[in-house]
Structures are given as C-alpha cells and as structure tokens.
Amino acid sequence: MHSTHVLVCGGTGCHSSEGDKIRELLAEKVKEKGLDGHIKVILTGCFGLCESGPNIVIYPEGIFYSHVKLEDVNEIVEEHLQKGHVVKRLLFKESYVDGVIKPVNEINFYKKQTRVALRNCGLINPENIDEYIALDGYQALSKAVTEMTQQEVIDLVKTSNLRGRGGAGFPTGKKWETAFKYSADQKYVICNADEGDPGAFMDRSILEGDPHSVLEAMAICGYAIGANQGYVYVRAEYPIAVHRLEVAIEQAKEKGLLGKNIFGTDFNFDIELRLGAGAFVCGEGTALMESIEGKRGMPRVKIHRTSHKGLWGKPTIINNVETFANIPVIFQKGVDWFRSIGTKDSPGTKVFALGGKVKNTGLVEIPMGVTLRDIIFDIGGGIPNDKKFKAVQTGGPSGGCIPEKYLDISVDFESLAELGSIMGSGGMVVMDEDNCMVDIARFFLDFTVEESCGKCTPCREGTKRMLETLERITKGEGTLENIDTLESLSGTITIASLCGLGQTAANPVISTLKYFRDEYEAHVNEKRCPSGTCQSLLEYFITEKCIGCTKCARNCPVSCISGEIKERHVIDTEKCIKCGTCMEVCPAGAVIKK
Amino acid sequence: MEFQFDLEANKEKIKNFKIFIEKNKGKQGALMAVLHKAQDQFGYLPKEILNVISEELKIPLSEIYGVVTFYSRFSLIPKGENQISVCLGTACYVKGAQKILDKVEEELGITVGGTTPDRKFSISDTRCLGACGLAPVLVVNEDVYGRLKPEDVKEVLDKYR
Ligand SMILES: Cc1cc2nc3c(=O)[nH]c(=O)nc-3n(C[C@H](O)[C@H](O)[C@H](O)COP(=O)(O)O)c2cc1C
Ligand code: SF4
Ligand code: SF4
Ligand code: SF4
Ligand code: FES
Ligand code: FES
Numbered sequence: 001m002h003s004t005h006v007l008v009c010g011g012t013g014c015h016s017s018e019g020d021k022i023r024e025l026l027a028e029k030v031k032e033k034g035l036d037g038h039i040k041v042i043l044t045g046c047f048g049l050c051e052s053g054p055n056i057v058i059y060p061e062g063i064f065y066s067h068v069k070l071e072d073v074n075e076i077v078e079e080h081l082q083k084g085h086v087v088k089r090l091l092f093k094e095s096y097v098d099g100v101i102k103p104v105n106e107i108n109f110y111k112k113q114t115r116v117a118l119r120n121c122g123l124i125n126p127e128n129i130d131e132y133i134a135l136d137g138y139q140a141l142s143k144a145v146t147e148m149t150q151q152e153v154i155d156l157v158k159t160s161n162l163r164g165r166g167g168a169g170f171p172t173g174k175k176w177e178t179a180f181k182y183s184a185d186q187k188y189v190i191c192n193a194d195e196g197d198p199g200a201f202m203d204r205s206i207l208e209g210d211p212h213s214v215l216e217a218m219a220i221c222g223y224a225i226g227a228n229q230g231y232v233y234v235r236a237e238y239p240i241a242v243h244r245l246e247v248a249i250e251q252a253k254e255k256g257l258l259g260k261n262i263f264g265t266d267f268n269f270d271i272e273l274r275l276g277a278g279a280f281v282c283g284e285g286t287a288l289m290e291s292i293e294g295k296r297g298m299p300r301v302k303i304h305r306t307s308h309k310g311l312w313g314k315p316t317i318i319n320n321v322e323t324f325a326n327i328p329v330i331f332q333k334g335v336d337w338f339r340s341i342g343t344k345d346s347p348g349t350k351v352f353a354l355g356g357k358v359k360n361t362g363l364v365e366i367p368m369g370v371t372l373r374d375i376i377f378d379i380g381g382g383i384p385n386d387k388k389f390k391a392v393q394t395g396g397p398s399g400g401c402i403p404e405k406y407l408d409i410s411v412d413f414e415s416l417a418e419l420g421s422i423m424g425s426g427g428m429v430v431m432d433e434d435n436c437m438v439d440i441a442r443f444f445l446d447f448t449v450e451e452s453c454g455k456c457t458p459c460r461e462g463t464k465r466m467l468e469t470l471e472r473i474t475k476g477e478g479t480l481e482n483i484d485t486l487e488s489l490s491g492t493i494t495i496a497s498l499c500g501l502g503q504t505a506a507n508p509v510i511s512t513l514k515y516f517r518d519e520y521e522a523h524v525n526e527k528r529c530p531s532g533t534c535q536s537l538l539e540y541f542i543t544e545k546c547i548g549c550t551k552c553a554r555n556c557p558v559s560c561i562s563g564e565i566k567e568r569h570v571i572d573t574e575k576c577i578k579c580g581t582c583m584e585v586c587p588a589g590a591v592i593k594k
Numbered sequence: 595m596e597f598q599f600d601l602e603a604n605k606e607k608i609k610n611f612k613i614f615i616e617k618n619k620g621k622q623g624a625l626m627a628v629l630h631k632a633q634d635q636f637g638y639l640p641k642e643i644l645n646v647i648s649e650e651l652k653i654p655l656s657e658i659y660g661v662v663t664f665y666s667r668f669s670l671i672p673k674g675e676n677q678i679s680v681c682l683g684t685a686c687y688v689k690g691a692q693k694i695l696d697k698v699e700e701e702l703g704i705t706v707g708g709t710t711p712d713r714k715f716s717i718s719d720t721r722c723l724g725a726c727g728l729a730p731v732l733v734v735n736e737d738v739y740g741r742l743k744p745e746d747v748k749e750v751l752d753k754y755r
Contacts, residue, residue: 017740050725200724201726278720295661355685355726361685361729362727
C-alpha cells in the first residue's frame with residue numbers, strides 16, 4: 001500500500017521547465033532509498049498554478065512545493081520523504097505564511113475554486129486508466145448503457161441544464177435530443193478540441209490531465225443519440241494532448257470500454273483522432289466537419305442543423321472538451337448536486353485560462369456567478385509590479401474588453417454578454433496601464449484578417465479595412481472620421497457575415513470604443529499614446545538623472561544623441577528611430593519614453 | 595529562394611509513405627491525415643510528393659493545393675533543422691511577444707515564414723501554444739522557453755547554432 005503520493009505536474013508549463021526529469025529523478029531516488037514500497041511518484045496533468053512551476057504536491061498532507069529544480073530533488077527525498085521534515089525554502093510562498101504551513105487546498109488560489117471539469121487534473125496519472133477507474137471513472141457510462149434508456153440519458157442532461165462551454169452556451173441536452181429524434185442509418189459524435197482561441201488552454205489541460213473523462217462522455221453521448229463513431233478533432237500544436245489521447249483510446253479499447261458490445265450490451269462505439277492544421281475557423285462546427293472530410297475548413301451555409309445533417313450529411317453532435325468533461329460527474333453525483341453549483345441559468349462551473357498581467361497566471365475553475373474581481377484579485381493575486389488594472393479581455397477575438405467599473409459583475413453567460421463581451425471558451429487576459437487599448441483592438445483585427453476563410457466579402461474585405469484604419473490610428477495618422485468608419489464597418493460586418501468569426505470580429509473594436517474612447521481620441525487628436533505602447537507616437541527623452549556616461553550615445557545606431565562626458569545628454573528626436581537601445585543601456589535609468 | 599527536393603535520397607521514405615497511403619486510402623476524408631504524414635516524413639510538402647498523393651488518392655492536384663494553402667501548418671518550403679515558433683497569442687502579446695519576435699528575426703536575418711539559407715533555422719508565428727502561464731513563450735522544436743525577455747533570445751538561439 002502506498003501511503004504517500006508525490007504528484008509532479010506534467011502539464012505543458014511545468015514540462016517545459018523539466019517537470020518530467022524531476023519526476024524521473026524523484027522516482028529513482030525513492031527507489032534507491034528503498035522507499036518505493038510506500039511512496040508513489042506520479043506525473044499528473046496541470047495543477048493550474050503554471051506561473052510557479054515546476055510544481056510538486058505531496059499527499060496526504062498536501063504539501064505544495066513550487067519552483068522546484070533538479071538540484072532540489074535530493075533534499076526533498078532525504079528531508080521530507082525520509083525524515084518527515086518539510087523543506088520550507090521550497091514551499092509555495094502563499095502556503096507558508098508567518099511560520100504556518102498551509103496545505104494546498106487552503107491557499108487562496110484554490111480556496112475559491114470548485115473543481116468539476118478539472119476534478120481529476122493534477123490528481124491522477126492520465127496515462128493510466130486504472131487511476132481514472134479508481135475514482136469511479138466509466139461508472140457513468142456503465143450506468144447509462146445498462147440501466148437507462150436513451151431518452152432517460154437525454155432527460156438527465158437536459159434537467160442538469162448544462163450549457164456548452166465552447167462559446168455560445170447552448171443547452172447540451174437540447175442539442176442531443178435533436179439528434180436523437182432524427183432517424184438516420186448513421187450518426188456521429190465530435191469532440192471539438194481545436195481551441196484556436198489565442199490565450200486559452202483549458203481544453204488542452206483537460207485532454208492532457210484527464211483524457212478518459214472526455215472519452216467516457218463521448219460514449220455516453222453516442223449511446224444517447226444512437227451513434228457508433230466519434231471523432232476528436234484536436235490541434236496538431238498540442239502534441240502532449242494528442243499522445244495522451246492516443247494512449248487513453250488504446251487503453252479503453254483494451255478494457256472493452258470502447259469498441260464492440262460495451263458492458264456486454266449491443267452498444268458499439270469507437271473513437272478516432274483527427275488533427276487540425278492551424279486554422280482558427282476550423283473550430284466553428286461546420287468548418288470543422290469540412291476539415292474532417294478532408295477539405296478546406298470553410299463554414300457551410302446552414303440550411304440544416306448539424307444535429308440533422310452534419311458530418312458526411314449525417315446527424316452529428318459537436319461539443320466542446322470542457323462540456324464533455326462535465327458529463328460523467330453529473331451522472332455520478334446527480335443533477336441536484338450539479339445545479340447547486342453556479343447560478344440558476346448557468347449552473348456548474350467554468351474553467352478560465354487566466355493570463356496576461358496578473359500574478360498567478362494559470363488555470364482556474366470557478367462556480368458561475370463569482371465576480372471578475374474575485375478571479376483577478378483574489379485567485380489571480382492582482383496585478384504585478386504595482387501597476388494599475390486597466391481591462392480584462394474575455395472571449396478572445398469574439399469577445400470584448402471590460403473596464404474596471406464592471407469588475408464586480410457576476411461571471412455568467414448573460415452578464416458578460418450585457419457588457420458587450422462573451423464567456424467564449426474561457427480565455428481571460430488581464431491588461432494593465434501599460435497596454436494600449438487601440439493597439440489591442442488592432443491586434444485582434446490582425447488575427448481576424450489572417451484567419452478569415454475568405455468566403456464572404458464583409459468578413460474578408462471589411463476586417464481588412466478595419467485593420468488598416470486601426471493601423472493608421474496607432475501610427476498617429478488617424479482622424480476623427482476614421483473612428484466613424486470603424487463604427488459603421490463594425491455594424492455591417494456583424495450583420496452580413498456567414499459564420500461566428502465574421503459576426504463577432506468587430507467586438508474587440510466595439511467594446512474598446514465604448515469603454516476607452518478617450519484613448520482613441522488621444523491618438524487621433526493629440527497624436528499621443530497614453531499608455532506608451534504605440535512606437536510611432538513615442539518620444540525618447542533623457543531626464544536630469546543622466547550622469548553623462550556617454551553609453552547611450554555610443555550605442556545609438558543612428559548617432560542622434562549628443563552631450564559631453566559627465567553632462568546631461570540630449571536626443572535629437574527628428575533623427576531618432578525609436579529603437580529603444582538608449583533606454584536599455586542606460587545605467588542610470590535616465591532615459592524615458594513619453 | 596529555390597529549395598530542391600532530392601528524390602533519390604528520399605526513395606526509402608517515399609516507399610514507406612506510399613504504404614501509409616495504401617492503408618488509409620479507404621478512410622473517409624483521408625487527405626488531411628496523409629498530408630500530416632507527408633509533412634512529418636519530409637519536413638514539408640514538396641510538389642513531387644503532392645503529385646504522389648494526387649495519383650494515389652485520385653484527387654486533382656489543384657484541389658490538394660487548395661487544401662494545403664488553407665492551413666497554416668502545412669508548408670510548401672522546407673523548414674529549418676531547428677523550427678522556432680514565437681507565440682503571438684493574446685496572453686503573450688500583452689506581455690511583449692512582438693519584441694521577442696522582432697529580436698529573433700533580427701538575430702537570424704530572416705522574417706516570419708522564412709528559412710535561413712543554410713536551412714538551420716526557420717521561424718513561424720503561432721497563436722497560443724497553451725502555455726500562457728509562461729508568457730511570452732517561444733518554442734524551438736519541442737523545447738518551450740517561457741517568461742522571455744528580448745535580451746534572452748540570443749542565448750536561447752545559441753544553443754542550437
Ligand atoms: C470562428 C469560431 C471558432 C470556434 N472555435 C471553437 C473551438 O476552438 N472550440 C470549441 O469548442 N468551440 C469553438 N467554436 C464554437 C463551436 O462552433 C461550437 O459552438 C461548439 O464547439 C459547440 O460545443 P458546446 O455546445 O459544447 O459549446 C468556435 C466558433 C467559431 C465561430
Ligand atoms: S464570416 Fe468570415 S470566416 Fe466566416 S465564413 Fe464568412 S469569410 Fe469565412
Ligand atoms: S531610441 Fe534608438 S535611435 Fe532613438 S535615441 Fe535612443 S538609441 Fe538612438
Ligand atoms: S546612458 Fe544614461 S546616464 Fe549615460 S549618458 Fe546616456 S542617458 Fe546619460
Ligand atoms: S503546467 Fe504545471 S501547474 Fe500548469
Ligand atoms: S498566448 Fe502564448 S501560449 Fe497562450
């Protein structure tokens with residue numbers, strides 16, 4: 001029996017800082033000391049606190065070590081595992097305050113979270129199906145296929161009121177029912193694991209940390225609607241996720257949990273992987289189907305619902321990874337339990353990828369209805385370097401920027417939409433006073449222009465014109481008229497585009513214009529970028545802090561700095577190319593941007 | 595710049611590749627899987643290989659080009675021995691990823707999408723590698739480098755030179 005479990009994070013973040021090597025070395029040392037009988041070392045999925053990785057948690061006490069290095073392994077083994085002395089210098093800073101050691105579940109970052117979709121992430125070894133099964137995995141599937149009718153399965157999902165986590169929040173049970181009621185010789189289930197949203201990685205973490213929960217849910221959906229084939233459409237950019245899915249499918253097949261005659265019934269269900277190839281628009285349901293069919297991933301004109309005519313013209317259910325991850329646990333713990341979390345109209349939780357200018361960047365899962373302030377300041381720990389919060393962007397390129405005065409709104413589908421943003425897939429990027437909102441709008445339009453599939457003119461041409469206009473403004477060549485143009489284009493593109501990409505492309509512009517119009521005006525009227533981001537509008541300036549060391553003058557590539565030794569230097573702003581070298585090399589911090 | 599595909603040197607690989615196509619031919623929508631495999635095997639999609647695919651799968655070359663050019667992951671020119679991708683996702687962008695990319699371009703003397711003449715390096719930009727917690731992020735082959743500052747770029751590249 002293993003009484004101590006050492007969990008080493010194997011998520012992408014920690015992996016990149018040698019998490020896997022740390023696990024190997026730990027296991028080796030544990031064996032060397034003859035402790036392997038009662039100490040088990042496991043590589044898990046992401047713990048969520050990627051910022052402080054590589055991370056290790058030791059159970060049963062829940063001791064949380066962060067920023068662990070290979071050199072630290074010996075000490076952890078000899079001090080902690082052998083002698084039972086916690087290695088204080090390696091403790092995560094918030095779990096060791098005023099001489100008191102707090103276990104992992106009592107630190108602020110985790111205290112306000114409720115882990116439903118991420119329930120197994122960071123707890124089990126994703127490459128070992130037995131660990132999933134030990135935590136009641138595949139019980140929901142067993143119950144569904146052996147004890148419930150198709151309608152009963154659908155009713156359960158319907159009454160749970162689970163809403164899709166891939167963006168629009170469409171009720172999952174209702175969608176399944178449509179496909180169930182439509183008769184056809186063949187039906188399909190697709191898991192949308194494309195996650196093209198820049199700044200989001202929750203689907204990746206679920207696939208990497210708990211792939212079986214997704215497979216199990218897909219099979220339940222297959223049973224409910226009467227499909228025998230499932231596809232996971234996953235980004236090729238996620239090699240670890242692809243690998244773990246392959247392993248998981250293999251193991252589930254070996255155990256007879258996928259394949260023919262599941263649980264001795266006549267229900268058959270198989271799952272295959274299909275790799276995406278780097279096109280954001282392929283996350284859109286119909287485009288994704290085109291791509292699986294081996295074509296350019298362009299959205300279809302929707303004459304029919306995909307739950308009637310989807311992949312190869314057959315009824316198809318497409319759900320997001322996180323949506324699926326919620327399903328098995330709803331069967332295990334019941335509808336009432338699920339509905340007791342979150343709000344009435346948005347029950348359950350939502351996973352966010354919290355990034356940008358926030359201290360604890362990482363993955364967080366919160367009950368719906370928690371406020372933005374709670375997420376950013378409590379769980380996220382606030383803004384680093386004593387900077388001021390400016391905005392939070394939710395929903396990626398289809399979403400918007402929310403200013404400080406709305407930080408206390410509840411996070412659910414409706415409240416975010418009211419502010420002109422959306423929940424989207426769950427990217428949440430925090431911006432501080434150094435980020436220029438016009439530049440952020442430009443950044444998203446640049447993304448849209450690159451990713452538009454080109455099928456419809458408003459999206460293809462309109463976004464391009466918007467981008468050019470925004471570029472002109474950030475270069476200081478904009479006029480007030482340009483702002484009007486942006487507004488009218490936004491309206492047209494939103495109503496005249498075929499798919500969600502075009503329909504929402506203007507959102508970042510609309511929301512920044514609404515909440516940060518003064519920044520646009522500063523750019524066009526005063527030719528000034530208030531946050532100091534837009535290069536062309538900046539001037540470098542040497543203050544009286546200058547000690548006259550001449551370093552800047554010697555390094556300036558266009559020799560536009562003059563001054564005597566030990567005297568204050570001056571920049572000829574006419575000639576300056578704004579490369580920033582002087583600021584980088586100045587030992588006295590005398591060069592500023594304004 | 596022209597890059598020549600060496601048919602003779604790739605004979606063995608082409609043989610294996612044809613076996614892969616044979617196995618997947620019957621699958622619906624096999625083209626994407628075949629293109630992924632080709633890119634894995636040959637590092638890019640030379641026109642000689644696209645011809646093979648066209649013949650074996652009986653899909654017109656024009657249609658194959660249509661698909662290849664639609665997806666950013668497929669490349670018609672060889673990638674460098676070391677493939678650098680700089681993340682320009684939102685989380686990385688707000689933390690200064692553009693400056694990292696500028697620095698990589700400056701160091702290697704090529705721009706995004708390009709390959710150095712000695713084929714040692716190529717640069718691409720990607721949108722979110724799912725490591726946003728470490729933003730800004732750069733990946734060389736499979737190695738992820740996070741929390742980067744422009745001044746760290748040279749040191750990272752030197753490891754692969
Ligand atoms: C341009 C575009 C990109 C999308 N990308 C994704 C994606 O990466 N992942 C995802 O699950 N849904 C994405 N969606 C939403 C899907 O079309 C679809 O609504 C969703 O997968 C349905 O699953 P759900 O009901 O479980 O949310 C995208 C939509 C659009 C318009
Ligand atoms: S709105 Fe844009 S992305 Fe969508 S189908 Fe039209 S052109 Fe393509
Ligand atoms: S920003 Fe560059 S060009 Fe301008 S003064 Fe400084 S070093 Fe010279
Ligand atoms: S490097 Fe800084 S301190 Fe030295 S001369 Fe230039 S501005 Fe003055
Ligand atoms: S990758 Fe380790 S905590 Fe997220
Ligand atoms: S935005 Fe760069 S890794 Fe996600």
